[in-house]
Amino acid sequence: MVETDINMRTELMESTQVQSVDRSDTKVADMKQQVNATIGEPFAKDPKMQARQVNVYYGNKQAIFNVSLDLGKNEVVALIGPSGCGKSTFLRCMNRMNDTIPICRVEGNITLDSEDIYADAMDPVLLRARVGMVFQKPNPFPKSIYDNVAYGARLHGLAFNKAELDEIVITSLQKAGLFDEVKDRLHEPGTGLSGGQQQRLCIARTIAVSPEVILMDEPASALDPIATAIIEELIDELRQNYTIAIVTHSMQQAARVSQRTAYFHLGKLVEIGETNQIFTNPKHELTENYITGRFG
Amino acid sequence: MNNTELIKKGLPKRYRREKRFRLYGMMAVMVGFIFLLILLTDIISKSLPAFSQHWIQLEVQFDPDVLGVAADAEGKALRHANYRAILKRAIRAEFPDVSKRRDKSKLAALISSSAEYELRDMLIEQPYLLGKAKTVWVRADDDLDTYYKTADKANAVRLTEKQIAWADRLQENNLIESRFNSTLFSDGDSREPEQAGIRGALVGSLYTLLVTLLLSFPLGVSTAVYLEEFAPKNRWVDLIEVNINNLAAVPSIVFGLLGLAVFINYFGLPRSAPLVGGLVLTLMTLPTIIIASRSAIKAVPPSIRQAALGIGASKTQTVFQHVLPLAMPGILTGTIIGLAQALGETAPLLMIGMVAFIVDIPQGFVDSATVLPVQIYLWADSPERAFVAKTSAAILVLLIFLVVMNGLAVFLRKKFERSW
Ligand SMILES: Nc1ncnc2c1ncn2[C@@H]1O[C@H](COP(=O)(O)OP(=O)(O)O)[C@@H](O)[C@H]1O
Ligand SMILES: [Mg+2]
Numbered sequence: 001m002v003e004t005d006i007n008m009r010t011e012l013m014e015s016t017q018v019q020s021v022d023r024s025d026t027k028v029a030d031m032k033q034q035v036n037a038t039i040g041e042p043f044a045k046d047p048k049m050q051a052r053q054v055n056v057y058y059g060n061k062q063a064i065f066n067v068s069l070d071l072g073k074n075e076v077v078a079l080i081g082p083s084g085c086g087k088s089t090f091l092r093c094m095n096r097m098n099d100t101i102p103i104c105r106v107e108g109n110i111t112l113d114s115e116d117i118y119a120d121a122m123d124p125v126l127l128r129a130r131v132g133m134v135f136q137k138p139n140p141f142p143k144s145i146y147d148n149v150a151y152g153a154r155l156h157g158l159a160f161n162k163a164e165l166d167e168i169v170i171t172s173l174q175k176a177g178l179f180d181e182v183k184d185r186l187h188e189p190g191t192g193l194s195g196g197q198q199q200r201l202c203i204a205r206t207i208a209v210s211p212e213v214i215l216m217d218e219p220a221s222a223l224d225p226i227a228t229a230i231i232e233e234l235i236d237e238l239r240q241n242y243t244i245a246i247v248t249h250s251m252q253q254a255a256r257v258s259q260r261t262a263y264f265h266l267g268k269l270v271e272i273g274e275t276n277q278i279f280t281n282p283k284h285e286l287t288e289n290y291i292t293g294r295f296g
Numbered sequence: 297m298n299n300t301e302l303i304k305k306g307l308p309k310r311y312r313r314e315k316r317f318r319l320y321g322m323m324a325v326m327v328g329f330i331f332l333l334i335l336l337t338d339i340i341s342k343s344l345p346a347f348s349q350h351w352i353q354l355e356v357q358f359d360p361d362v363l364g365v366a367a368d369a370e371g372k373a374l375r376h377a378n379y380r381a382i383l384k385r386a387i388r389a390e391f392p393d394v395s396k397r398r399d400k401s402k403l404a405a406l407i408s409s410s411a412e413y414e415l416r417d418m419l420i421e422q423p424y425l426l427g428k429a430k431t432v433w434v435r436a437d438d439d440l441d442t443y444y445k446t447a448d449k450a451n452a453v454r455l456t457e458k459q460i461a462w463a464d465r466l467q468e469n470n471l472i473e474s475r476f477n478s479t480l481f482s483d484g485d486s487r488e489p490e491q492a493g494i495r496g497a498l499v500g501s502l503y504t505l506l507v508t509l510l511l512s513f514p515l516g517v518s519t520a521v522y523l524e525e526f527a528p529k530n531r532w533v534d535l536i537e538v539n540i541n542n543l544a545a546v547p548s549i550v551f552g553l554l555g556l557a558v559f560i561n562y563f564g565l566p567r568s569a570p571l572v573g574g575l576v577l578t579l580m581t582l583p584t585i586i587i588a589s590r591s592a593i594k595a596v597p598p599s600i601r602q603a604a605l606g607i608g609a610s611k612t613q614t615v616f617q618h619v620l621p622l623a624m625p626g627i628l629t630g631t632i633i634g635l636a637q638a639l640g641e642t643a644p645l646l647m648i649g650m651v652a653f654i655v656d657i658p659q660g661f662v663d664s665a666t667v668l669p670v671q672i673y674l675w676a677d678s679p680e681r682a683f684v685a686k687t688s689a690a691i692l693v694l695l696i697f698l699v700v701m702n703g704l705a706v707f708l709r710k711k712f713e714r715s716w
Contacts, residue, residue, distance in 0.1 A: 100605055102529060129608035139599035141618060152607040202603070209607060 039283045040273035042262075044072030048243040049094060049131075049213060054108035056089050056098065056267075063089045067108075067269045069262060071213065076235060076244040078254035078275065081264035082290065087247040090264070091215045094245065095131035096124045112213070129156055132211035136218040138198035140190035140205070145182050148190040148201055149173060152209035168208055176204035177234050196227025203234065207242070214238065216246040220253065232257050251291055255279050263287045339695070343688030345445045349477040349490060350436040352407060352466060354386040357429045358419060370423045377419075379412040380404075383434070390471065391462060402459055406466075408435035410491045433473065438489040438682040444472065454681065480689060484655045485671065489682030492675075494690050496657045500570055500650070500665030501639060501697070503658060507574020508581055508638050513631055515578070516585030517620075520627075523586075524593045525615050544583035551579045552647030560648060567649035568664040576644045581634035588630020592623035625709040632705035636698055642669040668694045 043050075047070040056064035064086045071077050071094075079087045089098070096117060098104040110117050117127050129152070140148050149169045152158075159165035169186070173179035178200040182193070190201050199219055206214060216235070220228040235244060235257045248254050254261050255275055262272040263286070271278065271287045282288040360367045362385060363377040384404045388394060394403055411434035418432070419425055436444070439454040443463055455463065466472050483493030519540075527533045555576035559565045565572050596619045604614040620627075645651065650666050651674065658665035666674070668690060675687040 095606070097602070097606060100601075100611075125608050125610050127608075128606060133602075133606035135599060135602055135606070137599055139597075139603040141600065141603060142622065151604075155607065155609055155613065205603075205607060 038068070038269045039271040039287075040278075042069045042269065042272050044070035044075065044260075046073045047071065048073045048113065050109075050111045050114075051090075051093070052109040054090070054093060054106065054110060056086070056093060056107070057105045058101070059103045063267050064093070065267045067264075067267075069269060069272065071243050071245050072260075073243055074239055074241075075260060076239050076246060076258040078258035078261045079245060079247045079264060080249070080251070080254050080261060080290070081270075083249075085264040086267040087264050088217050089267075091133075091217055091245060091247055094213070094215055095128050095133055097128070097133060099124055129209050130211055131213040131215060132206035132209065134199070134202055134206055134214065134216040134219045137222055138195055138202050140193070140198050140201050142189060142191050144187045145173075145190045145193070145201060146186040149204050149208045152205060156209055158209065172204040172208040173201075175207055175238070176200045177230060177237075178204055194227070196223045196230060199223060199227070199231060200234065203231075203238075207238070211242065213243040213245070216244065218247050218249060221249060228253070251279065263290060265290075339688050339691050343685055343692045345442075345682075346480060346685035346689035347477050348445070348474050349479065350441045350444050351433040351473050351475055352387075352436050353431060353433055353471045353473070354383070354407075355389060355429060356382055356386045356415065356432050358382065358425045358427060359385075360426055363426075365426075367427060369426065371420065374416065374420050374423065374426075377416070379415045379419075383407055383411055383415065390466070390469070394462075399458060402456060403462060406437055406440045406459065406462065408437045408490045409488060410435050435479075435490050436472070438680060441490055442682050444474070480686070484657050485653060485666070485674070486655060487653075489678075489680045489686060492683070492686060494668065494671060494686075494693055496654055497666050497668045497671035497690070498693065498697075500573075500654075500658050501667040503570035503661055503665060504573040504577060504645075504650075504667055505635055505639060507571055507661060508577040509631070509635060511574065511578040512581040512585055512634065516582050516631070516634075517589050517627055519582075520586050520589030520593060521615060521620065524590050525611070525619070540583050540586055543579075544587060547643075548580050548641055549643040549647065551576050552644030554579065555644060556647045566662050566664075568652050568654065568666070569662045570658060570665050570667075571661040572648050573645050573650050573665075573667065574661075576648060577638040577641060580641065580644065581638050584634035584637065585627075585631050588633065589623065589627045592626025592630065593619060595626065596622045621712070624712040628708045628712065629705050632701055632708075636701055639667075639697060639701070640669055640694070642667075642673055645670055668697065 049071040051067060051069045054064055054067045055062060067090060069077075069090075079091065081087055089104075092098045093106050093110060094117075098106055106118065112127070112130065115122065117131075141151065143151070146169055149172050150159075150165055153165060153168045159168055170179060173182065178197060181197060182201075190198065193201060199222075203214075203219070219235075220231045223231065232253060235246065238244060246254075246257065258275045260272065261275045261278040263270045263278065263282075263284070265286050271282060271284045273283075278287065279291055282291060359382060360369065362381045363374075363379070364381075365373055365377045369377075384400065387403055387407060388400060391403060394400055414434060415432070435441075440459075440463055443455050443460065444467070479491060480493045481498075482495055483491060484496030486492040523533065523537065555572060559572045559575050560567055565575075600618050600622065601614055604618045605611075609617065645667060651670050652664060652666065653674070654664050654666050656663070672687055672690045672694065675683045675690060
């Protein structure tokens with residue numbers, strides 16, 4: 001048993017290297033073949049966002065290979081996979097944050113409510129108001145808690161007076177489950193909060209502009225278990241009103257918060273399916289190895 | 297021997313090395329500190345005489361005959377009266393025994409030439425003094441002043457023996473008084489040390505720096521922002537970058553030559569003007585500000601940019617609402633370092649005529665002016681002994697100016713600094 005494990009691992013390592021060097025080794029070729037086609041159902045019944053045949057390049061280096069994936073309405077999709085497999089890159093395609101990386105080039109088709117988000121008619125600023133993002137490291141602005149949450153609303157002119165703005169700030173903080181903890185110090189700096197509170201502040205800041213989709217890139221990886229649990233609970237609640245895609249390194253987290261899980265490997269979408277099925281009965285060998293902790 | 301013993305064996309040596317290094321560091325700091333102390337003590341002790349000035353008490357008769365004006369003269373008529381004559385009479389009255397012509401003029405030479413103008417102003421303001429006597433205090437000439445200030449009286453070579461005797465007599469009769477030398481701060485340059493002040497140079501420096509600040513700060517910061525945030529990454533931009541870095545290393549006198557050729561000869565701007573000085577110093581300061589601002593902008597964590605962009609801020613909004621405020625402490629520090637350099641700069645200003653001898657205090661950006669370091673250079677070059685102290689005093693003022701600027705930098709940095 002142990003021996004076969006080791007064998008498998010060496011094979012996998014080879015498959016990692018094989019990207020550029022074409023080997024005639026049949027086993028490896030098989031593996032490659034398998035990786036090229038996504039196993040499982042990448043499409044949702046009621047899609048909010050649809051990605052079709054997306055390829056992403058950083059200069060000459062391709063980071064995403066022909067990925068098609070839907071984000072359904074009111075569902076949480078978890079993106080998992082080893083480091084450097086392109087989860088963040090794919091996530092950033094969904095709100096065109098990749099536009100800010102000069103060497104990055106995106107091919108393929110991505111739609112939000114059937115609207116092509118890479119079309120000339122789509123303004124990236126407007127898109128990012130509709131598709132919000134929460135980052136790995138909590139990144140509140142060095143301003144007060146209030147100003148952090150109010151920033152987006154002010155930016156987009158969503159509130160017409162102080163009362164409306166107050167309303168937006170308070171409901172956003174409430175939705176992010178932070179209001180009770182900070183209601184007495186709304187005008188103190190957001191950077192003075194604990195890591196978990198800062199991340200919830202960032203979530204409040206994101207939902208303050210009422211986005212339709214929220215992209216989360218390892219939102220809990222910098223947090224302690226208690227703060228993580230609070231964030232996970234929050235994600236589950238947010239699902240009622242938003243479409244959510246979350247990148248995570250924690251299997252348990254993916255299992256707890258998501259309805260569907262997508263497994264990425266070396267820039268390819270290897271397998272996607274119901275979270276239950278992925279974790280109990282993965283179809284692809286790579287997926288199985290990853291979730292059983294034998295790889296990655 | 298196992299590992300623990302091996303490590304243990306090496307430990308004393310490691311600690312010794314650390315101790316030695318600390319010692320070197322402390323020694324270096326001490327040496328620097330001692331030199332600074334020597335420099336400061338030297339400057340301060342040398343400058344002290346410049347802060348006081350001796351005055352002579354005289355009983356002046358405003359005699360219309362001696363003045364050469366009518367007995368009821370007023371205003372304009374008093375302007376060109378012979379004040380020198382009443383001064384001479386007043387001092388001779390103190391020394392009735394002096395009778396030789398040469399001695400008389402030597403005696404009059406103890407009084408500063410500024411006394412004539414003071415008497416004139418006094419009489420024009422108070423015409424009723426005409427025909428009356430009044431006790432007035434007038435400045436001592438710089439040679440007499442220096443004589444009183446020198447402890448080693450035998451060395452006061454600029455006075456003749458007779459003059460020294462008179463000087464002692466004046467002091468014995470309590471006709472001499474040492475006062476704070478306010479002239480130093482209220483007047484412009486002069487050939488006579490007792491009448492020379494740094495006000496002109498100080499104001500010239502202020503105007504020049506103001507021009508430099510107003511031009512180089514916005515230009516430098518916008519350049520840095522553009523290059524760092526908006527410029528495409530191509531060969532042209534690389535070329536510009538390399539050239540900006542090179543400009544920082546160009547000797548400052550070259551900027552002076554450029555200023556002379558472009559601003560004065562081509563654009564016909566006035567010579568010796570703070571405007572042109574400021575323009576030249578702007579050229580010199582720009583690279584410093586650009587380089588400092590760029591590194592300050594670079595140091596703003598990308599997470600802040602992502603946060604702003606991710607919420608739908610445009611690139612410009614991200615830069616102006618988040619990146620610039622966070623980079624501001626660094627930008628301000630760079631700006632003030634650049635301005636401090638500009639404040640101490642002499643060479644380029646020589647080329648555009650700011651080295652001229654200018655008595656009047658500049659009233660605007662196009663008046664002829666000089667600046668503090670040039671004033672120091674001019675005074676250090678003057679033969680009169682009293683200018684030695686004046687030079688040190690001017691250096692002291694320049695240093696204080698610099699300390700104030702650096703204090704301002706620290707204050708601004710503290711004010712704008714925010715944690716993230
Ligand atoms: N800004 C970038 N410039 C160049 N290459 C990048 C950049 N960001 C990511 N990559 C590359 O793209 C690949 C995928 O990275 P990423 O999407 O960050 O992976 P993950 O989030 O799954 O860990 C990696 O090989 C990484 O080196
Ligand atoms: Mg990532």
